[in-house]
Amino acid sequence: MFGINDRIRKHSETYGPIRVAVIGTGAMGGALVDQLTMARGMxxxxxxxVDLHRAAEVLAAAGFMENRIARCASLEEAEAALAVGKKVIATKPEIAWGLPQIDCVVEATGNPTFFADVALATIAAKKHLVTFNVEGDVLVGNILKKKADDAGVVYTGIHDDEPGVVKALYDEADALGFEILAAGRHDYGGGDAKWNKENVGAYLKNVSAGAVQRNSALFASFVDGSKTNEECCMIANATGLExxxxxxxxxxxxxSEVAQRVPQLLDSRQNGGILSRTGVVERIIPAEGPHVQPVWCFVVVRIRNELQRVFMNSMSGLGNLVDERSPLGSAAGAQLPPSPTGKSTVGIFYTPYHYVAIQAPISIAMAVIDRQVTIAPLTNGKRYADVMALTKKDLLEGEVIDEIGGLCVAGRVEKARIVSEGNFLPFALARGATMKRAVSKGEYLTYDDVVLDLANDRLVALRREQDVLFPPA
Known part of the structure; x- marks a missing residue:
């Protein structure tokens, strides 16, 4: 990312601005459109x-007058509008990837079924694809990344959603040669599956984020743990952690204890931590409760020498962990002496914020100019994690499962091998499925429990293709 501003400037001087199509104008897509009016060279x-009026409102909020906006129903109309300097709004997504002027398509709908259709068509049209859709990525991201690579275009998640933040921290720590013990993010809802779109209002009274979460089901998907588990799954498949x-x-x-406690906790049990093994994805819950919503994206690493310990603990910004009984040795970088407790020393790379749509234009620029992903599944032919569907209530035979954040299921991350061996139903395929038999609250659904929604046929086909080409690690 270093020097991206200079590369954007040079690209703009040579080729003109990066021309972007945004599909979906909810909280993320709408904010991105506004940010792109500020971003340099884009x-x-x-x-x-689907709502043309909402698309027009988004452009108007970004400062475009009505006479600068063209409502277009065909590629021909859209090309003509762009030729005279107008912004195009449309209900047909094919206009986005069908226009030769467009360099990058951004998918911001949150619907995994629609996401798959957009992704396949965008890649086939040889356009770069930047997506906010974590739910879709953890279901079929491996196969879409392969198809994009084969087509010579970029498929990527976004900069500064939590998975992108964690991946940047991971890449830095890995490049510096650290042994990575754990990587992950906060889970401010605590992962309690009791929350759903009908009762989450009680939770929203305690949190400031309610002001920007107009969709109760969407907000419930954060506080019931589904979003955190999906995002940690995305991190796992992009890094090889499990x-x-x-x-x-x-x-x-x-x-206030992040820099001190997270490294201590996310180490192996033999070193005084809580993990049965290291090299994992993990989540942290704010102990203060739902009224506190800090963002902790972190990577925990093994510290090898005293100099690393001094810098990473005393300069972490949240406290000093340097053991007074083990002062800095005479030789800078000297190996750490054995700890009096026998526990290894650990440190943390972390960031306390993420701005999502505000910083997403960086991923667009990296894709178009550098042909570089922000976060995407590894290309080593393996999958490391999947998200399972946990029942939030007793489900009856014939019942249709509702959306993420709804009444029926929550997502929980698990090793891909265990999901495959148990024939467990991926979380993103549960939506719209019909129960073949009754399943009690607190159980995990399998493919044998449901009839999948016919609307998901293409998504299911992609998943089946991925299962063959990308077996569990």
Missing amino acids: EAEVVVD PDIRGMHGPAVTF
């Missing part, structure tokens, strides 16, 4: 939404 040229246990441990830590 333009939101096409905005697609969950230690199903759903992860989720220890509670106060914000």
Whole structure:
């Protein structure tokens, strides 16, 4: 990412601005359109939404007058509008990837079924694809990454959603040669499956984020743990880390103790931590409760010498962990002496914020200019994690499963091998499925429990193709 501003400037001087089509104008897509009006060397040229009025409102909020906006029903109309400097709004997504002027398509709908259709068509049209859709990525990201690679285009998640933040921290720590013990993010809802779209209002009264989460089901998907588990799954498949246990441990830590406690906790049990093994994805719960919503994206590493220990503990910004009984040795970088407790020393790379749509244009620029992904599944032919569907209530025969954040299921991350061996139903395929038999609350659904929604046929076919080409690690 270093020097991306200079590379954007040079690209703009040589080729003109990066021309972007945004599909979906909810909280993320709408904010991205506005941010692209500020970002250097990039333009939101096409905005697609099922609600044309909402698409127009998004452009108007970004400062475009009505006479600069063209409502287009065909590629021909859209090309003509772009030629005279107008912004295009449309309900047909094919306009986004069908226009030769467009360099990059951004998918921001949150619907995994629609995401798969958009992704396949965008890649086939040889356009770069940047997506906010974590749910879709953890289901079929491996196969889409392969198809994009084969087509010579970029498929990537976004910069500064939590998975992208963690991947940047991971890459830095890995490049520096550290042994990585754990990587992950906060889970401010605590992962309690009791929350759903109908009762989450009680939770929202205690949190400031309610002001920006107009969709109760979407917000419930955060506080019932589904989003955190999906995002940690995305991190796992992009790094080769795995969950230690199903759903992860989720220890509670106060914000003021992050730099001290997270490294201590996320080490192996033999070193005084809570993990049965290292090299894992993990989540941390704010001990202060739902009224506190810090963002902790972190990577925990093994510290090898005293100099690393001094810098990574005393300069972490949240406290000093340097053991006074083990002062800095005479030789800078000297190996650590054995700890009086026998425990290894650990450190943390972390960041306390993520700005999602505000910083997402960086991923667009990296894709178009550098042909570089922000976060995407590894290309080594393996999958490391999947997300399973945990029942939130007793499900009856014939009942249709509702959306993420709804009444029926929550997502929990597990090793891909265990999901495959148990024939467990991927979380993103549960939506719209019909129960073949009754299943009690607290159980994990299998393929044998449901009839999948016919609307998901293409998504299911992609998943089956992925299962063959990308077996569990």
